[in-house]
Amino acid sequence: MIEQNKEILSIEDEIKKSYLDYAMSVIICRAIPDIRDGLKPVHRRVIFAMHELNNIWNKNYLKSARIVGDVIGKYHPHGDSTVYDAIVRMAQEFSMRYVLIDGQGNFGSIDGDNAAAMRYTEVRLSRITSEVLYDLEKATVNWVDNYDGTEKIPEVLPSRIPNLLINGTSGIAVGIATNIPPHNIKEVINACIAFVENNNLTLEDLMKYINGPDFPTSGIIQGKSGILEAYKTGKGSFSLRAKHIIEQNKIKENDKIIITELPYQVNKARLMKKIVELVKQKKLYGIKELRDESDKDGLRIVIEIKRYESSEMILNNLFSHTQLEVIYTINMVAVEKGKPKTFNLKQIIEAFINQRIEVIKRRTLYDLKKIKKRKHLIEGLIIAISNLNSVIEIIKSASSFKDAKNKLINIKWKKNNLFKEIFIDSYLLTENQIKAIMDLRLHRLTSLESKNFIAEHKNILKKITTLKQILSSFDHLMGLIRKELIEISEKYGDNRKTTINSLGTEINTVDLINEEKMVVTVSRLGYAKIQPISVYQSQKRGGRGKLKLVTFKNEDENDNDVIEYLLVASTNDTILLFSDKGKMYWLKVYEIPQFSRNRNVRGKLLCSLLSLDANEKITAIIAINDEKRKKNNYIFFATALGKVKRTNMNQFDRHRNCGIIALNLEERDSLIGAAITYDKDNLIMLLASNGKSIYFKENEVRAMGRSAMGVQGMRLFSNNKVISLIIIKNNKTSQQKHYILTASEKGYGKRTILEEFTLRKRGGQGVIAMRVTKRNGNLVSAIKVKESDEIILITNRGKLIRTHVKEISCRTRNANVQGVKLIRLKKEEKLVSVVRLCKNIK
Structure with missing residues (x-):
């Protein structure tokens, strides 16, 4: 409290009053346009000063410095930079849908280059601005004193064009902001004419004339719902996307994404810099080269794609991570009778x-x-x-x-x-x-x-x-x-520049992908790739196989990089990847690069597709489609040390780039298998490297949380470990016989009818499924098959063979039966994996 002239003043009240006065001054006198002519005070004063100098569209240009001097000397009590910035913007074709000032010289660029100094540029009013000043001399508007009372200036200009809508505006005041997009003059005037003929038109009626915003830099608006909401309430948002074309090569080499139009007010140079940064940070993949080929004929950004990368996928990643797609927010605030107010479309037209x-x-x-x-x-x-x-x-x-x-x-x-x-x-x-x-x-x-x-x-x-x-x-x-x-x-009047995609606000990436069956492979060093299933031709049992997947020498180890995981899935399926640290990651099949079988390539490192921690390794993968993912199913886990666990799948719905905890593991343990269980009545079979198996009911394992460690499913001794997890549906009505196909590291295997395996309690040592001998070697894989199925066998040298199950002899579970030769192996070559193909896969 202070005493002044014997009056007690409240500091709180004085600050409040002063702040409100300042806020209203900024709102009314600087940042927010008048709803009648759509101009902020600085723009109005610039146009009026040029009119007073007779600097009109059919007269000679004048130096910008001359105009700035007149404006700040007579009408605008602020710095020259604010006045010149206003002149520059009104002269920029990429900022204004219909430029109000005809500029001569450098007025900046879409790259964000600054305009030349005011002493170097020349200006005059454009032809359309004469409509803003039309009949000004006929006492059509009120006149007020300038800042020092020596001149009279118009309170508002008698505009014949709906400038607020056709050119839009943006501004930030104190506690309030406005952002009105530009529109096509022909569409807006058609709506105004319709309103003149019938002022009872609804907003939906006006929308028949005004399709939506029309930006000077064109672009594509995704969906009409956000526009409709903004026109109804004065506030809304929509997605604005760059216009592009994809030049595809027949053999998927050297595909190009060509950007021909950018979203409104996106800086081209900053956009390209951002793309380069994201590529360096490994947040964007598959981009070979980025070039700016823009010239006087128009904008052209060329993005060259690496071989066998999906241009559609990369384009959607660009939309997600860069300003090739932006969210444009509409906030239609303007000043009416000295007060700021939010208007809908009809109210703006009515005010005009x-x-x-x-x-x-x-x-x-x-x-x-x-x-x-x-x-x-x-x-x-x-x-x-x-x-x-x-x-x-x-x-x-x-x-x-x-x-x-x-x-x-x-x-x-x-x-x-x-x-x-x-x-x-x-x-x-x-x-x-x-x-x-x-x-x-x-x-x-x-x-x-x-x-x-x-x-x-x-x-x-x-x-x-x-x-x-x-x-x-x-x-x-x-x-x-x-x-x-x-x-x-x-x-x-002119044609629209901005296209409106009324089908939806977002293009789904899945819609751009042709659905087909793919073989997904992941190597020991973490390289992943996909190949069409059609490239794997069937062969007789016991063949040598074809060289499908090339192995590579690991520079840090004295061992080759070999394929560890192989599964068949649709391009639109989701792959769940489980790591040795007990985390789970999500990945769409189409996000993995596709390669020809004859290409000498390993694929792409999973660490570039997923946010894996240092030294984190993928140890199990499963595929699931979206329909099954939405059901109340479970994921069943098995570890190398014989631990098992069952967790409801709804606990894995929250997808994170850094992965989520799937289970906790002991220090020496690792996850060897995970599978989706669709019924409560399933049966579980675990098989160990010593050839033994255990067969028990799924409901013996209670449902647990994601962070649980699990319970003992199979007891192991020595250096043995669990190598396979098999889920068997307990369907007694099925007429089709099922078999357990076991395969050893030296290429031998057999199939045994499922009924030969008897149910036991979990936690036991199990019974012999296939005899482990010097001829056979350790058990490396076991799967459930039907006689009509086919299988793919893969070796540590990258050889694959596709063969029919019916060609493999059916043998008993007897300990003396060692199996038949599945694939002929060279010296030091070993079988590492067997994958089942359903009969309907072509």
Whole structure:
């Protein structure tokens, strides 16, 4: 509290008052446009100053510095940079849908380059700006004092164009902001004409004329829902996407994404820099080269794609991570009667039409007053000419101008045939008429000139009648507004630049991918790739296989990189990847690069597709489609040390880039298998490297949380480990026989009918499924098959063989049965995996 002039003032109240005064000053005098002409004060003052200098569209250019000097000297009490920035923006074709200033020189670029200094550029008003100033001199708007009271400036401009909508605006004030997008002038005027004809039109009716925003840099608007919401409430948002084309090569080499249009106000140079940064940070993959080929003919950004990468996938990643797609937020705030307010589309159009009504009324009154004054003078001249001899005699006999005026002003002139319309019986001249008579030149006294005066008087009477009709008839007034709007549309109307995709707000990546069966492989060092299933041709059992997957020497180890995991899935399926740290990751099949079988490539490192921790390794993968993922299913886990666990799948719905915890593992343990269980009545089979198996019911393992470690499923000894997890549906009504196919590291295997395996309690040592001998080697894989299925066998040298299950002999589970040869192996070559193919996979 302070004492001043014996008054106690509250600091809180004083600060509140001062802040509100400052806020309103910023809102009204700087940042928010007037709803009538769509201009902020600085823009209005610039246009008015150029008008006062006669710096119009059909005159010579003037230096920008000259305009800035006039504006800050007479009308705008702020720095020159704010004024010049306003001039620059009104001259930029990539900022304004319809530029208000015609600039000559460097006014910046879409790359974010600054405009040249004001002393180097020249400007003049553009042609369309003449419509903003139309009838300004006819008292159509109120005039106010400038900042120092030495000049008069218009409070608002009498714009004939709906500038707020066609050029839009953006601004940030204190506690309030506005962001109105530009629109197509033809569409907006058509909506205004429709409103003039019927002011009861609904917003949906107006939307038939205005499709949506129309940006100077074109682009594609995704969906109409956000636009409709903004037009209804004054607030909304929509997705604005760059226009692009994809040049595809027949052999998927050197595909190109070509960007031809950018979203509104996106800086091209910054966009390209961002893409380069994301590629360096390994957040964007598959981009070979980025070039800017833009020239005077238009924008062109070329993005070259690496071999066998999906251009559609990369394009969607670009949309997600860069400003090739932006969210444009609409906030239609403007000032009306000195107060900021949020308007919907209809209210903005209504405000513009109301402004036109006010302007035309004031213009009509101004014209009527002026033409009545002329009528009055013409009537005096006609009286003088019709009584010419008398007027001359009076003037000749007068001693002075004053004496002549006094004599003429007191005479009642009688009606005559020359000019009956002026008065009924008699007519007294006024001082203005007498002055006009005294100023009349002698050549105007001829009979021809007399007839001209009479013709002009008749024409004036017709104009007066027309002007009075405008003021007295609302329909006549609205008809005039409609006529002027049609003239504007015909004069400045053009086609839309921005395309509107009304089908939806987002293009689903899945829709861009052709669905087909793929073989997904992951190597020991973490390289992943996909190949069409069609490239794997069937062979007889015992063949050598074809070289499908090339192995590579690991520089850090004395071992080759080999394929560890192989599964068959649709391109639209989701792969769940489980790591040795107990985490689970999500990955779409189409996100993995596709390669030809004959290409000498390993694939792409999973660490570049997933946010894996240092030294984290994928140890199990499963595929699931979206339909099954939504059901109330479980994921069943098995570890190398014999632990098992069952967790409801809804606990894995929250997808994170860094992965989520799937289970906790002991120090020496690792996850060897995970599978989706679709029923509660499943049976579980675990098989170990020593050839033993255990067979128990799934419900013996209770459902646990993600962080649980699990329970013992199989007891192991020595250095043995669990190598396979098999889920068996307990369907007693099925007529089709199922078999367990076991395969050893030396290429031997057998299939055994499922009924030979008896159910036991979990946690036991199990029974022998296949004998482990020196000839066979350790058990490396076991799967459930049907006789109609096919299998793929893969070796540590990258060889694959696809063969029919029925070609493999069916043997008993007896310990003495060692199996038959599945694949012929070379020296030091080992079988590492077996994958089942359903009979319907081609």
